Amino acid sequence: MTNLLELKIGQKAIIADSIDERLPVKLMELGCLPGNEVQLLQIAPLNDPLYYLVAGNRISIRREIAGLISLDL
Amino acid sequence: MSSPLKVALIGNPNTGKTSIFNALTGLRQKVGNYPGITVEKKTGACSFGPDLNATIYDLPGTYSLNTTSLDESVAVEILLNRRDPDFPDVVVVIADVENLKRNLLLFTQIKDLGLRTILVINMSDRMKRLGIEIDVPSLESSLDTRIALLSSRNDTGIEDLKAILSDYKSISDQPSLDITDIDKAYFENLKTTFPKIDAYKLWLAITQDVNFMPIEKKVIPDRSAFSTKSKSELQKMQHRETVLRYKYINNALKEGYQKDLSKADGIQGVLDRIFTHKIFGYLIFFVILFTMFQAIFDFSSYPMDAIDHFFASASEWIKATLPSGVLTDLLAEGIVAGIGGVVIFIPQIAFLFLFISILEESGYMSRVVFLMDRIMKPFGLSGKSVVPLMSGMACAIPAVMATRTIENWKERLITIMVVPFTTCSARLPVYLIIIALVIPEGRFLGLGYQALVLTGLYLLGFLAAVVAAAILNRGLNIERRSFFMIEMPTFKPPQFRNVAITVFEKTKSFVLEAGKIILALSVVIWFLGSNGYSDSFKNAEAEVIQQIQQQGLNLSDEELSQKISSYKLEHSYIGVLGKIIEPVVKPLGYDWKIGIAVITSFAAREVFVGTLATIYSVGEESESTIVGRMALETDELGKPIFNLASGVSILLFYAFAMQCMSTIAVVRKETNSWKWPMIQLGYMTLLAYLSALIAYQTLI
Numbered sequence: 001m002t003n004l005l006e007l008k009i010g011q012k013a014i015i016a017d018s019i020d021e022r023l024p025v026k027l028m029e030l031g032c033l034p035g036n037e038v039q040l041l042q043i044a045p046l047n048d049p050l051y052y053l054v055a056g057n058r059i060s061i062r063r064e065i066a067g068l069i070s071l072d073l
Numbered sequence: 074m075s076s077p078l079k080v081a082l083i084g085n086p087n088t089g090k091t092s093i094f095n096a097l098t099g100l101r102q103k104v105g106n107y108p109g110i111t112v113e114k115k116t117g118a119c120s121f122g123p124d125l126n127a128t129i130y131d132l133p134g135t136y137s138l139n140t141t142s143l144d145e146s147v148a149v150e151i152l153l154n155r156r157d158p159d160f161p162d163v164v165v166v167i168a169d170v171e172n173l174k175r176n177l178l179l180f181t182q183i184k185d186l187g188l189r190t191i192l193v194i195n196m197s198d199r200m201k202r203l204g205i206e207i208d209v210p211s212l213e214s215s216l217d218t219r220i221a222l223l224s225s226r227n228d229t230g231i232e233d234l235k236a237i238l239s240d241y242k243s244i245s246d247q248p249s250l251d252i253t254d255i256d257k258a259y260f261e262n263l264k265t266t267f268p269k270i271d272a273y274k275l276w277l278a279i280t281q282d283v284n285f286m287p288i289e290k291k292v293i294p295d296r297s298a299f300s301t302k303s304k305s306e307l308q309k310m311q312h313r314e315t316v317l318r319y320k321y322i323n324n325a326l327k328e329g330y331q332k333d334l335s336k337a338d339g340i341q342g343v344l345d346r347i348f349t350h351k352i353f354g355y356l357i358f359f360v361i362l363f364t365m366f367q368a369i370f371d372f373s374s375y376p377m378d379a380i381d382h383f384f385a386s387a388s389e390w391i392k393a394t395l396p397s398g399v400l401t402d403l404l405a406e407g408i409v410a411g412i413g414g415v416v417i418f419i420p421q422i423a424f425l426f427l428f429i430s431i432l433e434e435s436g437y438m439s440r441v442v443f444l445m446d447r448i449m450k451p452f453g454l455s456g457k458s459v460v461p462l463m464s465g466m467a468c469a470i471p472a473v474m475a476t477r478t479i480e481n482w483k484e485r486l487i488t489i490m491v492v493p494f495t496t497c498s499a500r501l502p503v504y505l506i507i508i509a510l511v512i513p514e515g516r517f518l519g520l521g522y523q524a525l526v527l528t529g530l531y532l533l534g535f536l537a538a539v540v541a542a543a544i545l546n547r548g549l550n551i552e553r554r555s556f557f558m559i560e561m562p563t564f565k566p567p568q569f570r571n572v573a574i575t576v577f578e579k580t581k582s583f584v585l586e587a588g589k590i591i592l593a594l595s596v597v598i599w600f601l602g603s604n605g606y607s608d609s610f611k612n613a614e615a616e617v618i619q620q621i622q623q624q625g626l627n628l629s630d631e632e633l634s635q636k637i638s639s640y641k642l643e644h645s646y647i648g649v650l651g652k653i654i655e656p657v658v659k660p661l662g663y664d665w666k667i668g669i670a671v672i673t674s675f676a677a678r679e680v681f682v683g684t685l686a687t688i689y690s691v692g693e694e695s696e697s698t699i700v701g702r703m704a705l706e707t708d709e710l711g712k713p714i715f716n717l718a719s720g721v722s723i724l725l726f727y728a729f730a731m732q733c734m735s736t737i738a739v740v741r742k743e744t745n746s747w748k749w750p751m752i753q754l755g756y757m758t759l760l761a762y763l764s765a766l767i768a769y770q771t772l773i
């Protein structure tokens with residue numbers, strides 16, 4: 001199973017059905033829901049944080065959280 | 074007359090709540106393209122007709138009723154307590170057309186609280202660009218609300234909103250969802266235990282997770298009271314709730330909201346790739362900062378010289394025109410000089426606010442947060458600490474408040490503790506005058522020495538903040554789990570009106586606030602400087618003449634009167650006071666006059682210059698500008714008081730010392746205890762004294 005950390009800049013994917021129970025609710029509320037499209041837009045220097053376009057929202061989060069969201073390929 | 078209708082404006086961050094608040098109330102609260110500009114509740118009045126008056130509440134932005142930072146919880150708290158005097162009669166949810174779906178999540182949550190809720194869809198001016206079409210009546214029925222399509226930028230739709238509000242009694246207060254759907258059995262159980270409390274409110278209380286405040290101030294009752302589910306089970310239920318909400322929203326939007334996906338905004342992507350680039354991103358950031366310092370120093374020197382001379386001649390004019398006497402002296406020497414000491418810094422402060430507000434209005438600030446987060450982490454800070462640290466260049470008070478957006482209490486506390494090191498605008502008056510006195514005017518590689526020293530002082534402030542943060546990070550034993558998240562707003566050309574309002578309002582309040590303190594202190598100091606109780610003060614003339622005769626000197630009338638007035642000053646109340654503190658400040662290279670200025674500027678730093686101006690104006694009369702007078706000051710051996718060693722010592726003292734009552738007050742408020750501001754005051758003053766001492770003793 002892959003997760004958000006494995007995307008390359010510009011790559012798109014669909015968020016998988018299984019949700020890690022540790023995922024902050026806030027992120028789901030911001031669109032990190034199963035079935036939504038996510039694209040990695042930019043990685044900050046030193047590889048953290050990461051900047052995504054999720055369901056039309058532009059948000060930036062740290063690696064520790066991004067690793068909790070798994071993807072369908 | 075009935076009491077006014079209470080209307081709360083709530084919505085996701087950066088959707089234009091404050092813009093609409095300003096349009097409704099005619100006030101001028103700060104607006105900017107950064108999520109988290111508003112961090113506290115503001116109120117204003119508005120009327121919708123002859124007998125319908127309303128109180129409007131502008132609130133910080135929040136993505137959800139599940140709050141993860143203090144600014145969000147300020148917004149949500151007002152909705153949860155029916156007995157709160159500010160509890161609204163009507164809630165206006167303000168949404169951004171572009172992210173309508175996400176904005177509606179909060180809308181459904183608020184409706185579930187059983188409140189009368191209206192929806193405003195703002196930024197309708199951007200619909201065409203984004204390829205969005207909206208059928209208002211269809212959405213009104215599918216969302217069970219009234220909708221105003223509005224653009225605060227183009228001033229359209231405000232009247233519709235007022236019309237809807239004036240008919241507020243007809244607005245639905247029915248919930249969007251039935252919260253018990255997420256787990257029937259669990260909610261049945263809750264209902265039997267707490268029959269009187271609304272299920273959704275109970276649910277919010279159970280799932281609230283507070284990480285942004287000191288633990289003692291936990292508002293949430295002990296979770297064990299409802300311990301029928303483990304934390305991870307609850308979290309799963311919340312996930313289920315979110316999925317249900319989005320299902321509802323997708324359904325509701327099916328008919329009334331269309332988005333043409335081919336109209337992607339390509340320019341945004343390009344701008345983002347440049348501004349967040351691993352190398353160019355930083356380069357651009359540093360170029361922006363450097364341009365800012367050059368502008369502050371170079372461009373503003375012309376208006377400043379003009380202002381300085383204006384006040385000098387005003388003071389002379391008063392003395393020449395009004396009949397001579399005590400009041401004229403107070404006016405010319407105390408008040409005009411003191412006010413001149415503030416007004417002279419208007420150009421610089423305006424430039425500073427201009428830069429900061431352009432950075433905020435354009436959407437650039439979030440990119441800085443993104444670039445800096447990882448770099449700040451080892452110091453116990455968050456990327457979001459950069460915004461307070463930068464806006465601290467204007468003033469530490471709003472900067473301390475701005476830390477409310479930081480999700481983690483430890484990161485937030487550390488940010489609050491180190492923000493006062495950033496070079497705020499109140500330090501500028503001190504820096505500029507001392508630099509002008511002791512740093513030569515030459516150039517190095519085309520850059521003026523004076524500008525370089527000023528830039529160095531800004532860097533020093535930033536460095537001190539970062540080092541102090543690293544030490545606090547090791548020393549503070551606070552473990553809080555929370556997560557960092559920031560929305561990156563789309564870039565927008567800064568709106569002139571917003572920038573102009575920010576610059577004007579902030580500069581005005583700086584001048585008025587500082588002006589009040591300086592005015593009061595000038596009068597006090599002038600009084601203490603021109604009165605005394607000792608015999609030496611009363612018989613100054615006779616004693617000086619006697620001294621001169623003993624030494625066999627032959628002085629002109631002007632020199633004689635100068636000697637007399639400085640002798641008088643030394644034996645006045647303030648002179649006596651100054652002599653008492655002189656032993657403490659002497660090792661730093663200050664005479665008693667500077668000592669007095671340092672003490673008075675514990676109220677606020679900018680008072681330093683005003684105090685010196687007042688003291689000197691009581692003393693001598695041959696030079697009329699402040700800098701000119703200061704340059705003439707000499708010690709007993711005839712060497713200038715303001716030399717390189719004492720100058721650097723003053724600069725360092727002001728770089729590190731926490732000299733601002735208002736900052737102490739705001740830190741107390743934001744940390745909820747006297748402990749933190751007192752620690753801050755103590756360690757900053759100690760650092761200031763020691764570094765000034767070392768600098769003076771090595772340079773002399």
Ligand SMILES: Nc1nc2c(ncn2[C@@H]2O[C@H](COP(=O)(O)OP(=O)(O)OP(=O)(O)O)[C@@H](O)[C@H]2O)c(=O)[nH]1
Binds near residue numbers: 104110112
């Ligand atoms: N294009 C467009 N921009 C707008 C409109 N209304 C507000 N803005 C811009 O949106 C940004 C945010 O506006 P604010 O009024 O500060 O938003 P807010 O909701 O109070 O933001 P926070 O206090 O940070 O939650 C600013 O840059 C405004 O200039 C609008 O109708 N159209």
Ligand SMILES: [Mg+2]
Binds near residue numbers: 090103
């Ligand atoms: Mg606002």
